[in-house]
Amino acid sequence: MRARLAILLALMLVAHAPAFAVQPDEMLVDPQLEARARALSRELRCMVCQNESIDDSEAPLARDLRLLVRERIKAGDSDRQVLDFLVGRYGEFVLLKPRFEPHTALLWLAPLLALLAGGAAVAVAWRRRPAAAGTDRLSPDEEARLAQLAGREDL
DSSP states (O other): OHHHHHHHHHHHHHHTSOOOOSOTTTSOSSHHHHHHHHHHHHHBBOTTTSSSBTTTOOSHHHHHHHHHHHHHHHTTOOHHHHHHHHHHHHOGGGBSSOOOOGGGHHHHHHHHHHHHHHHHHHHHHHHHSOOOTTOSOOOHHHHHHHHHHHTOSOO
């Protein structure tokens, strides 16, 4: 039992270990510029893996994008200019978190709209629900008819 727990713990630790996709030869000498490059790399999607940032991906294209980001930073581009350059080259899909723009508004607003539609549906269903059972009393005529059907006249 302890061996199984130890194996499970080891697997969990390996699964949560940081990826070492960025190679030492890619890194910039200036720590501030390297920190900017790493931050930007975490915002960019690997076009091969598609669910990883280029900072985490070991794909050759991700390496090329990391090098391109570092080149643009060394050239003096701001973070926004680097992102604009990559979006212009690869499209909006390269961003892990798309910008809020007119053509992406539905993407950002869809969860809110779905929540509002669900709330409206619940409110309509709540108002249309039948009254709780037992709140209506029988009229004297209905009670007499019920007693007659039950075979008892004394109710």
